[in-house]
Amino acid sequence: MLILNLQSRIPIYEQICDKIKESIAIGELQKGQKLPAVRALAKELGINHNTIQKAFSHLERENIVMTISGKGTFVSEQIDLKVIFRKQAIQAVSDCIEKNLIYGISRQDVLNAADRVFAQYQNKEAGGHD
Amino acid sequence: MLILNLQSRIPIYEQICDKIKESIAIGELQKGQKLPAVRALAKELGINHNTIQKAFSHLERENIVMTISGKGTFVSEQIDLKVIFRKQAIQAVSDCIEKNLIYGISRQDVLNAADRVFAQYQNKEAGGHD
Amino acid sequence: MLILNLQSRIPIYEQICDKIKESIAIGELQKGQKLPAVRALAKELGINHNTIQKAFSHLERENIVMTISGKGTFVSEQIDLKVIFRKQAIQAVSDCIEKNLIYGISRQDVLNAADRVFAQYQNKEAGGHD
Amino acid sequence: MLILNLQSRIPIYEQICDKIKESIAIGELQKGQKLPAVRALAKELGINHNTIQKAFSHLERENIVMTISGKGTFVSEQIDLKVIFRKQAIQAVSDCIEKNLIYGISRQDVLNAADRVFAQYQNKEAGGHD
DNA sequence: GTGGTCTAGACCACA
DNA sequence: GTGGTCTAGACCACA
Numbered sequence: 001m002l003i004l005n006l007q008s009r010i011p012i013y014e015q016i017c018d019k020i021k022e023s024i025a026i027g028e029l030q031k032g033q034k035l036p037a038v039r040a041l042a043k044e045l046g047i048n049h050n051t052i053q054k055a056f057s058h059l060e061r062e063n064i065v066m067t068i069s070g071k072g073t074f075v076s077e078q079i080d081l082k083v084i085f086r087k088q089a090i091q092a093v094s095d096c097i098e099k100n101l102i103y104g105i106s107r108q109d110v111l112n113a114a115d116r117v118f119a120q121y122q123n124k125e126a127g128g129h130d
Numbered sequence: 131m132l133i134l135n136l137q138s139r140i141p142i143y144e145q146i147c148d149k150i151k152e153s154i155a156i157g158e159l160q161k162g163q164k165l166p167a168v169r170a171l172a173k174e175l176g177i178n179h180n181t182i183q184k185a186f187s188h189l190e191r192e193n194i195v196m197t198i199s200g201k202g203t204f205v206s207e208q209i210d211l212k213v214i215f216r217k218q219a220i221q222a223v224s225d226c227i228e229k230n231l232i233y234g235i236s237r238q239d240v241l242n243a244a245d246r247v248f249a250q251y252q253n254k255e256a257g258g259h260d
Numbered sequence: 261m262l263i264l265n266l267q268s269r270i271p272i273y274e275q276i277c278d279k280i281k282e283s284i285a286i287g288e289l290q291k292g293q294k295l296p297a298v299r300a301l302a303k304e305l306g307i308n309h310n311t312i313q314k315a316f317s318h319l320e321r322e323n324i325v326m327t328i329s330g331k332g333t334f335v336s337e338q339i340d341l342k343v344i345f346r347k348q349a350i351q352a353v354s355d356c357i358e359k360n361l362i363y364g365i366s367r368q369d370v371l372n373a374a375d376r377v378f379a380q381y382q383n384k385e386a387g388g389h390d
Numbered sequence: 391m392l393i394l395n396l397q398s399r400i401p402i403y404e405q406i407c408d409k410i411k412e413s414i415a416i417g418e419l420q421k422g423q424k425l426p427a428v429r430a431l432a433k434e435l436g437i438n439h440n441t442i443q444k445a446f447s448h449l450e451r452e453n454i455v456m457t458i459s460g461k462g463t464f465v466s467e468q469i470d471l472k473v474i475f476r477k478q479a480i481q482a483v484s485d486c487i488e489k490n491l492i493y494g495i496s497r498q499d500v501l502n503a504a505d506r507v508f509a510q511y512q513n514k515e516a517g518g519h520d
Numbered sequence: 521g522t523g524g525t526c527t528a529g530a531c532c533a534c535a
Numbered sequence: 536g537t538g539g540t541c542t543a544g545a546c547c548a549c550a
Contacts, residue, residue, distance in 0.1 A: 143534080184534090
């Protein structure tokens, strides 16, 4: 379930966008699947429905979901969102490395970081599937 | 010179902090060196001097600069800023990788990204210092 | 066959009205001809029969179709629909030109547009009837 | 001044978008010029500031305006908006003609419509500049 | 039921 | 001052 950080500098509607993208990325939400209704999700998350609406309309602008008025909001059926997400992720990591070059990180620093992160990830994967 | 993005969601004072850190990281600003005067810099950047003031206060709180009343603001002499910056940079890259795991990037993707970025960087270094 | 755009801001019932008018205009539906039954059409289009009902009622109010209880809905026999449609079409084009005057289009722009559209149309007519 | 039709099916925020585009098209609003403040405009129009905000953020998404948080919203400086608007207008007229082909309009009908509209326009131009 | 729009009003960060 | 976000609540059209 969608957990929000109400204290964060990141606006709630943006957190919702991110979480839905994640859900799609990990296959929790499939192509064409119906998202919860705006007001139902709002109630569930204890926030106002306008905030959900804002999140959904941002996702719609990105062609990640599509809305059929009166019926609901659905994960886009179009092209493979997972492929797009992975590309964006790789770009984000590239940008991050590039931005930090100036601070003296080396290729080896990045490799070490990658190894550390992926080692942790393996452990998590191996461990608790509840 | 310091170029700001007024449209960015990142507050201007924070952008200024970042740029000054970069300047220190690349050696453009040395230990103990005097920063531009608040009002002069404000005029140069076409922004309000309170915004510069805010940036400097933040840097001071991080012990990156120190202000001597009536004399000016100076790059801190005491700590090895470059070491700190590099640590922070490595942490940033780690965090970025971790955040993007969910979108399906692999260890190999990160290595490829790193290779690409560092290859470009070498070329730039070797090439045009204007 | 009738293709609907569920994402459009134009209500589905209105899209259905438009499509039926088009069918009459191009002679696909003739004076006095029976329209598909409400429930059959609804099933075919995968939408609720109330939506079809609403479309038909609108067409009836415009005297474009008439419903005979227990028999079905028929294209109106009484008036010359094609003449009406053509008048409405001319009005629509006039309105569109007028609305766009403000954006700097010239009489010549309209003529060029018309020539382009009609040239394409001739080609289509001349070419493939599949 | 911006006159709204509160009864219209077109949402208020969209009417505002349209009016601002028109103002730019006719040169009432110049490149780089500051728009009224969100809350000031809301008060002037007697509507809620959220509605203005929605309009402005739509315009921003279209790169027609740019917002500098804390400073205001400005007509985009970028490429020539008037050229873009004219192109869009020509496209709109083309689409409209094409859509109405089916209803039997002829090339001559379009020319007549154009002549009528532009004749009226000349008269208006010649007449009342208040 | 479902989304879309809108208001009134609040609080916040930034310039 | 200026924009950004959010809530509570209302009304609407459509399916």
